Amino acid sequence: MPELPEVEVSRLGIQPYLENHQVVALNVFQPQLRWLIPNEAQDLVGETIRAVKRRSKYLLLESDPGTLVIHLGMSGNLRVLPVGSPLVKHDHVELITSAGQSLRLNDPRRFGAVLWQTADAPLSQLAHLGPEPLTEDFADDHLYIKSRNKKAAVKTFIMDNRIVVGVGNIYANEALFMSGIDPRRAAGGISKARYRLLTETIRTVLARAIEQGGTTLKDFSRADGQPGYFAQELAVYGQGGKPCPRCQRVLDDIRIGQRSTVFCKVCQT
């Protein structure tokens, strides 16, 4: 569900309620998410959350003894509510702060995760991630250099977290359309100039989506329950069979790596 913009919107929404606040309780109603929630996560109770950060699509609640790591998977959502608000179906975890707020993780499909990381036990999930697309680490020629001799489709390539993080299916489709690149092309056969354009497009589309509060397709919402408004700016995602916004030809809807891929055979080469 959430790609980088939606995770960042969630981070911005929960940060004021968590940062510099003490954790009073971590209540687990369903420990079996993507992985079993470790008992060590209870080490957060009694600690002060020093910072709320993000790496890739992982949210990081940092305290002195360790970091609570939250991933929203495909259907996860975070809300901040007053303590005692009624639980709803698929509320799996709640974190209660000394300010009387309850952070709720709701995740119908349970592909999300809650993990605990310490200096002694770094998480493998965070170990081999590529650069953050909205920082200097995502260099202009990074994609070009990494793609040489790669035969996989360029869409699969930019969705690979080892190459660059945070580009999920929505924004991969959008960025490739905006760059005029056919998503089926082998990553290794694309020019340096086109990768520079794609790099810039990935930066701008992600930043724009964050500005708009993310993309709400069905169930994503901000921590205050409000939807994001980027869905109305989507050019191709979910628009298969409709006219291309640029040339009016019918948009193709195919599968690449088991993910729906929408593109224009005229505008994307």
Added chain:
DNA sequence: ATGTTGACCTGTAAGC
């Protein structure tokens, strides 16, 4: 090594 596929799980919509 690289590329591809199945698996995890629930909800919803479409087709018969």
Added chain:
DNA sequence: TGCTTACAGGTCAACA
């Protein structure tokens, strides 16, 4: 009205 199938924002392990 059912029942079955396909698909959905992600990622990881197991294969060829």
